[in-house]
Amino acid sequence: MNCLLLSPRFPELSYWSFREPCELLGARYPAAPLGLVTAAALLPPDWTIRLLDLNVQEMDPAQLDWADIVMAGGMIPQQRSLLALIDLCHAHGKRIAVGGQDPTSQPDIYAAADYLVLDEGELTIPRFLADLAAGATSGIYRSEEKPDITLSPTPRFDLLELQRYIYTGVQFSRGCPFNCEFCDIIELYGRRPRTKTPQQLLRELECLYRLGYRGHVDFVDDNFIGNKKAVKAFLPELLTWSRQHGFPFLFSTEATINLADDPTLLDMMEAVDFRYVFVGIETPDPRLLIRTQKKVNTRYSVVECVHRLNRRGMVVTAGFILGFDGETRQAADAIAACVEAAAIPMAMVGLLAALPNTQLTRRLAREGRLPEPRFRLQPGDADQATSGLNFIPSRPRAEILEDYAALLRQVYSPRRYFGRVLAVARRLVRHPKQVGSIRGRWTELRALGALVWRLGFDRQTAWYFWRTALVVLLTRPGNFEAALHLMAFFLHFRTHTRIVLDGLERHLHEPGK
Amino acid sequence: MNDLLSQDILDIIFQDPQVRRLHKETLADWILDTQPHTAPLDAAALLEYLAAHQPDLLNRLKINVRIKEDLARALESNARN
Numbered sequence: 397m398n399c400l401l402l403s404p405r406f407p408e409l410s411y412w413s414f415r416e417p418c419e420l421l422g423a424r425y426p427a428a429p430l431g432l433v434t435a436a437a438l439l440p441p442d443w444t445i446r447l448l449d450l451n452v453q454e455m456d457p458a459q460l461d462w463a464d465i466v467m468a469g470g471m472i473p474q475q476r477s478l479l480a481l482i483d484l485c486h487a488h489g490k491r492i493a494v495g496g497q498d499p500t501s502q503p504d505i506y507a508a509a510d511y512l513v514l515d516e517g518e519l520t521i522p523r524f525l526a527d528l529a530a531g532a533t534s535g536i537y538r539s540e541e542k543p544d545i546t547l548s549p550t551p552r553f554d555l556l557e558l559q560r561y562i563y564t565g566v567q568f569s570r571g572c573p574f575n576c577e578f579c580d581i582i583e584l585y586g587r588r589p590r591t592k593t594p595q596q597l598l599r600e601l602e603c604l605y606r607l608g609y610r611g612h613v614d615f616v617d618d619n620f621i622g623n624k625k626a627v628k629a630f631l632p633e634l635l636t637w638s639r640q641h642g643f644p645f646l647f648s649t650e651a652t653i654n655l656a657d658d659p660t661l662l663d664m665m666e667a668v669d670f671r672y673v674f675v676g677i678e679t680p681d682p683r684l685l686i687r688t689q690k691k692v693n694t695r696y697s698v699v700e701c702v703h704r705l706n707r708r709g710m711v712v713t714a715g716f717i718l719g720f721d722g723e724t725r726q727a728a729d730a731i732a733a734c735v736e737a738a739a740i741p742m743a744m745v746g747l748l749a750a751l752p753n754t755q756l757t758r759r760l761a762r763e764g765r766l767p768e769p770r771f772r773l774q775p776g777d778a779d780q781a782t783s784g785l786n787f788i789p790s791r792p793r794a795e796i797l798e799d800y801a802a803l804l805r806q807v808y809s810p811r812r813y814f815g816r817v818l819a820v821a822r823r824l825v826r827h828p829k830q831v832g833s834i835r836g837r838w839t840e841l842r843a844l845g846a847l848v849w850r851l852g853f854d855r856q857t858a859w860y861f862w863r864t865a866l867v868v869l870l871t872r873p874g875n876f877e878a879a880l881h882l883m884a885f886f887l888h889f890r891t892h893t894r895i896v897l898d899g900l901e902r903h904l905h906e907p908g909k
Numbered sequence: 910m911n912d913l914l915s916q917d918i919l920d921i922i923f924q925d926p927q928v929r930r931l932h933k934e935t936l937a938d939w940i941l942d943t944q945p946h947t948a949p950l951d952a953a954a955l956l957e958y959l960a961a962h963q964p965d966l967l968n969r970l971k972i973n974v975r976i977k978e979d980l981a982r983a984l985e986s987n988a989r990n
Binding site: 682683686689694696697721730759 | 915920946
């Protein structure tokens with residue numbers, strides 16, 4: 397059986413596309429499609445599998461002719477591309493099976509697909525395969541049960557062209573113990589985090605290592621520290637493995653802010669070379685945090701926590717949300733002040749979105765505040781910056797959008813962004829273990845040249861760029877590389893902010909708004 | 910009444926390790942169960958709740974230098990009304 401796995405396109409310019417940094421580093425897209433290579437490992441060993449990631453490769457429709465079956469999956473931002481793939485497959489007379497987060501959350505949108513292989517593949521893919529072998533030409537496969545992921549096979553990393561990505565992902569756990577009202581993770585993967593065994597994860601890293609991959613590995617876990625006991629059992633094993641292999645990887649992940657409150661865990665993460673952590677801060681206002689059931693954040697001073705993580709070598713990227721029920725006009729200012737005080741250069745500031753199957757969506761529907769029950773992306777929608785506020789908010793929409801535009805202008809003004817880069821570079825205490833290859837160094841050197849050209853001779857950024865570069869070189873030369881990376885990301889944020897602001901301007905000046 | 914007072918009060922209470930977790934949970938539940946979702950949290954209602962259910966906590970807030978003046982004004986205004 398010839399099986400073609402397709403990873404649908406993400407929108408051309410979203411917060412997460414990082415187009416310019418990818419160009420600088422010779423990559424085509426930031427992250428490899430871990431979900432598809434995980435699914436690939438669950439397919440019969442005698443199948444011939446090809447993977448095409450449309451974010452890094454163009455597809456010749458003739459490639460479909462080779463396939464006996466096409467499989468594709470994706471998240472909300474990939475919705476439009478995935479729907480187009482279903483049509484394309486049918487136009488070529490091919491059957492297509494779809495799965496992943498968005499089809500699982502709203503299968504009716506994908507009703508045209510031949511097979512809907514939903515929920516977690518470890519349980520539903522075998523049932524799909526059995527039916528397929530028996531000649532079924534359609535089917536919907538669901539499971540209310542959550543699989544034991546200690547039984548998950550090593551993802552088929554060999555199907556990926558790893559050099560086309562900035563980083564590749566691995567997954568240690570699924571699920572999150574917290575209960576945030578707006579979050580779909582707990583609906584999809586549950587509130588009891590399930591983890592792989594340390595040996596299992598090390599096998600995955602060994603596989604990447606043997607494929608020649610070196611560099612950045614992202615733990616894509618919904619909350620890496622959801623099960624602290626399991627993480628604490630795993631990290632010492634990872635340290636031993638990394639030592640034995642000469643520290644081939646540096647790491648990043650996503651975690652809740654209580655990470656900063658656990659010195660043992662921080663010691664372990666520092667030792668294995670975690671350099672980036674994404675934290676959902678959402679808002680610094682405890683009134684809103686309580687209402688949105690993100691009580692874990694109310695227990696800590698966000699600013700202190702971020703600084704503590706910086707002192708452990710980790711650059712914090714953070715998510716913030718505008719549009720919560722009960723917020724006032726001060727909300728945007730409070731977020732801006734928090735971003736500045738904590739010095740978070742990469743702040744993902746988005747609009748609240750009522751995602752499918754969340755407690756928030758169910759409440760808004762009960763209150764008659766959800767005009768469209770399905771989360772359908774419109775042309776131009778890319779991320780939370782453009783597709784949020786899909787409900788009737790508690791304060792005037794125009795007011796929120798005005799505040800949002802002002803917030804984006806403030807957070808991504810060159811003066812403020814480079815100021816935060818400087819602040820974090822001066823605070824960061826990093827002892828890098830992973831040093832990179834000679835080829836990687838050469839790529840970074842070329843990227844530095846391009847960065848100097850694009851930021852160092854641009855009227856809007858030149859002063860801030862040279863000041864930051866020189867001050868870091870003179871005061872914290874060990875953090876120069878980290879500062880350069882963060883400055884490179886400004887190229888992306890500048891473009892992204894401009895496009896979002898243009899969209900907001902148009903929206904605010906539409907008649908009747 | 911100062912709109913940020915309720916934010917400051919909750920900040921202080923929730924970040925104070927000496928305040929028992931049970932008290933924090935009860936306060937959070939009171940906000941979720943009784944206060945309207947779509948309006949900003951009413952500081953006057955919050956003070957009334959603290960006075961009635963957690964008076965020790967309110968007394969500690971009264972001597973907190975960060976908010977004591979705003980809090981005194983708010984309590985006075987509550988008493989007048």
